[in-house]
Amino acid sequence: MDEIYPNLSKLFPENLEKICQDLKWYLDSSNEPKNLFELHPKFNNNFKNLFDNINTQSLKNQDSYPYLIDSKEDLNINEDTEYLEDPKTTREGKNNNKKELLKKVQEHGKYFEDINHMCKEKRSQIEKNVINTLLSHENELSEFAIDLNYCDNTLKMIEESLNKQFESLQMSSESIKKLHDESKDMSCALENRKKMVEKLEKFVKEVIITPSMIKSLCNDPINESYVVHVEEFGRKSENITRLYKDKEYPAVEFSKIQVKKLELVLIRRIFDFLSLEISNLAIPKVNIQMVQSTRFMTFRPLYKYLCNFPNHTKDLKKLYTYTMKRTYSHLFENYLNSLEACFEKERCRETSCMLRIRSLAVVQKQNKTISYYDMNSRDSILKDFNSQPILPTGLQPNSLKKELIVKSYFKLLVDTCTTEMSFISSFFFLNDPKPNENREENNNTSKDKLDKNMFKEIFVEVFEIMSCNLKVYLRTSFDLVALTLILSILRFNRRFLLHREITFFESEMYEFESLLYERLNFLMNEIISLVSKTTKSPNISTILLWNPAPFVVNSSHIIYVISRLNDYTRKLNPHVIQLLQNLVDFLEKSSEKLDANKNSIFIINNLVPLVSVIKTITDKTMFSDENFDFGEVSKKLEENLQNSLTFYSNFLLTEFISDLINIMDEEEPAIEGVTPKKTLTLATMALEYRNLCMDFIKTYNERVSLIKNIISQSFIHPQTLELVNIHVFNMFYEIYSKFYGITNDIFKDTPTEWFSKMPDPSEFKP
Numbered sequence: 194m195d196e197i198y199p200n201l202s203k204l205f206p207e208n209l210e211k212i213c214q215d216l217k218w219y220l221d222s223s224n225e226p227k228n229l230f231e232l233h234p235k236f237n238n239n240f241k242n243l244f245d246n247i248n249t250q251s252l253k254n255q256d257s258y259p260y261l262i263d264s265k266e267d268l269n270i271n272e273d274t275e276y277l278e279d280p281k282t283t284r285e286g287k288n289n290n291k292k293e294l295l296k297k298v299q300e301h302g303k304y305f306e307d308i309n310h311m312c313k314e315k316r317s318q319i320e321k322n323v324i325n326t327l328l329s330h331e332n333e334l335s336e337f338a339i340d341l342n343y344c345d346n347t348l349k350m351i352e353e354s355l356n357k358q359f360e361s362l363q364m365s366s367e368s369i370k371k372l373h374d375e376s377k378d379m380s381c382a383l384e385n386r387k388k389m390v391e392k393l394e395k396f397v398k399e400v401i402i403t404p405s406m407i408k409s410l411c412n413d414p415i416n417e418s419y420v421v422h423v424e425e426f427g428r429k430s431e432n433i434t435r436l437y438k439d440k441e442y443p444a445v446e447f448s449k450i451q452v453k454k455l456e457l458v459l460i461r462r463i464f465d466f467l468s469l470e471i472s473n474l475a476i477p478k479v480n481i482q483m484v485q486s487t488r489f490m491t492f493r494p495l496y497k498y499l500c501n502f503p504n505h506t507k508d509l510k511k512l513y514t515y516t517m518k519r520t521y522s523h524l525f526e527n528y529l530n531s532l533e534a535c536f537e538k539e540r541c542r543e544t545s546c547m548l549r550i551r552s553l554a555v556v557q558k559q560n561k562t563i564s565y566y567d568m569n570s571r572d573s574i575l576k577d578f579n580s581q582p583i584l585p586t587g588l589q590p591n592s593l594k595k596e597l598i599v600k601s602y603f604k605l606l607v608d609t610c611t612t613e614m615s616f617i618s619s620f621f622f623l624n625d626p627k628p629n630e631n632r633e634e635n636n637n638t639s640k641d642k643l644d645k646n647m648f649k650e651i652f653v654e655v656f657e658i659m660s661c662n663l664k665v666y667l668r669t670s671f672d673l674v675a676l677t678l679i680l681s682i683l684r685f686n687r688r689f690l691l692h693r694e695i696t697f698f699e700s701e702m703y704e705f706e707s708l709l710y711e712r713l714n715f716l717m718n719e720i721i722s723l724v725s726k727t728t729k730s731p732n733i734s735t736i737l738l739w740n741p742a743p744f745v746v747n748s749s750h751i752i753y754v755i756s757r758l759n760d761y762t763r764k765l766n767p768h769v770i771q772l773l774q775n776l777v778d779f780l781e782k783s784s785e786k787l788d789a790n791k792n793s794i795f796i797i798n799n800l801v802p803l804v805s806v807i808k809t810i811t812d813k814t815m816f817s818d819e820n821f822d823f824g825e826v827s828k829k830l831e832e833n834l835q836n837s838l839t840f841y842s843n844f845l846l847t848e849f850i851s852d853l854i855n856i857m858d859e860e861e862p863a864i865e866g867v868t869p870k871k872t873l874t875l876a877t878m879a880l881e882y883r884n885l886c887m888d889f890i891k892t893y894n895e896r897v898s899l900i901k902n903i904i905s906q907s908f909i910h911p912q913t914l915e916l917v918n919i920h921v922f923n924m925f926y927e928i929y930s931k932f933y934g935i936t937n938d939i940f941k942d943t944p945t946e947w948f949s950k951m952p953d954p955s956e957f958k959p
Contacts, residue, residue: 406425468512470492485616493620496509544720546565566674568750583597596679606656607686673720680761736787737791741799752803780796794841808831841917842920846921849900923958
């Protein structure tokens with residue numbers, strides 16, 4: 194036994210009484226059930242513990258109960274007991290151990306029996322309590338059992354009802370499934386019917402020609418609704434020939450017959466209608482552009498349908514060309530005649546006008562310059578090339594220059610060409626740009642499709658009218674300003690037509706420009722030749738009469754006109770260079786024959802109009818070539834003019850205010866200290882200044898008048914007169930201001946009444 198369980202005594206703790214006390218306390222502390230609710234294990238932990246099944250494993254070895262084996266406090270067994278090696282002693286020790294072990298087993302068994310008895314008593318007590326509790330609630334339990342049975346019956350009835358409902362639902366589901374299949378078949382049938390109806394409607398819309406349409410096409414008046422019927426008929430006839438060409442449908446065959454019949458009626462009605470509309474354009478006072486953009490464009494589908502029959506469209510184009518050619522020719526001829534009736538007579542009727550200038554009376558009365566070739570605001574026409582044409586109503590005779598007539602005529606012609614080309618390309622050639630189509634591509638297409646001969650034929654007589662008028666004018670005109678402006682107008686309109694891609698009249702416009710260049714070259718050569726002959730070997734008396742020389746004034750204005758319009762008149766620049774060379778040579782040779790005073794007057798009179806024009810030319814290379822530097826020449830002429838103005842001013846003022854100049858030129862005597870001699874000298878000088886001032890007070894108005902009269906007699910050109918007056922009186926102002934200051938310094942300490950009568954220097958400032 195000891196061999197098998199050498200440490201068995203360790204299983205029996207010595208404090209068993211403590212264990213029994215704890216168990217009794219635990220059992221006494223457990224709650225007794227007082228109602229049915231507390232009997233349920235879910236709500237009573239004690240009963241829950243009783244109902245729990247705890248699976249315990251059997252004790253296999255010593256390691257399963259380490260807390261018992263390792264307990265050294267409760268077991269008073271010495272693990273380190275050493276056994277004697279004497280066998281007798283060993284046997285006695287073992288017997289003693291067995292006795293002690295049996296004694297402990299008996300003691301522990303007694304305690305275990307007490308524990309068992311205690312547990313049984315507690316169990317019986319709890320059972321009694323449970324039974325008493327159940328008996329006290331017997332009525333409730335019976336009612337609960339009845340309710341439970343009723344619920345079972347109810348559940349059975351519900352289950353039977355649900356089974357019946359399930360069978361009914363199953364039958365309904367099968368019926369619904371059948372209905373779904375039938376509705377699906379019906380939906381497919383309806384969809385097929387819808388598609389068939391759409392096909393039939395499309396077929397009717399594309400092919401079938403109804404009796405109402407036939408009646409409308411044959412009998413209804415031609416208006417916007419009629420155009421709709423024609424478009425519909427055109428689509429159906431096209432579909433018959435294109436979509437159903439090889440399909441033998443009875444309806445198609447019938448429609449083909451109707452189409453052939455209706456085509457003849459439509460061709461006749463549309464052709465007659467459009468012919469009448471085209472003829473109505475020739476009616477006087479009809480706004481052609483408005484009729485074209487509204488009425489004709491409304492009926493464009495009629496012409497589009499007629500395009501399927503080229504012979505008829507060809508006849509319509511011929512009729513339109515003839516009608517518009519006659520109409521525009523008549524309108525533009527009347528317009529030109531109305532403007533020519535108000536044409537102002539030419540002021541230059543021959544080249545010899547270069548040797549004449551206007552009189553001062555005419556200049557003052559008509560508010561013009563002395564030159565016959567002045568602009569006189571005529572170049573304002575360059576600022577409003579695109580202004581509206583002049584209306585012929587309400588015009589006065591002699592109120593229009595030739596350039597205004599040409600400008601208005603070509604403005605009206607260019608605008609008419611633009612609108613006419615747009616109408617012809619859109620109506621007769623059906624160039625209608627699509628919304629998503631590139632505009633430039635469409636314009637190119639329009640120009641390609643446009644019939645050049647048709648468009649040109651319409652306006653050929655209009656250009657011939659202006660051509661004849663210009664040719665007559667060019668043979669008799671010597672107005673170089675008007676010719677230059679007309680050339681500018683033609684060049685501008687030519688560029689404008691090219692910008693609008695109207696190139697059909699390029700040859701006519703080029704011919705006009707060539708004629709004008711020929712006339713301008715002829716006039717410039719005549720003018721240069723006349724100036725050369727006139728200035729070849731003049732005598733002194735003739736030179737003195739050229740203050741200014743008429744040809745110099747006129748030449749300066751011609752140079753200004755050509756420089757002002759040089760964008761259009763560059764071909765005339767060599768003539769300007771030659772004319773400038775002749776004028777410069779003339780001035781240099783003539784000045785050599787005159788004395789200083791007369792030469793200054795001559796140079797001023799002739800250089801002022803020329804230099805004033807030269808200053809307006811900013812591009813000095815405009816009139817320069819290999820042999821002529823315009824910049825150097827202009828600089829030299831300006832210096833000569835300035836020197837002549839200075840010399841003339843000095844000469845004139847020396848004559849009229851020499852006393853003021855001479856007294857200021859005298860040097861004050863240098864006498865040191867205050868001596869009687871110095872005092873006498875200063876007194877003498879003061880007396881001279883006083884006498885001179887008194888004399889100037891009496892005569893300064895007369896002197897100024899004489900100076901102005903002499904200047905006005907020497908310089909009749911208003912611009913020259915103004916410039917000389919400014920220059921002379923500027924010098925007069927400087928001299929008198931200096932004299933006035935010296936006099937004031939001399940008499941500032943001496944009160945004098947006469948000094949207040951001296952004129953203020955500002956009176957002489959120009």
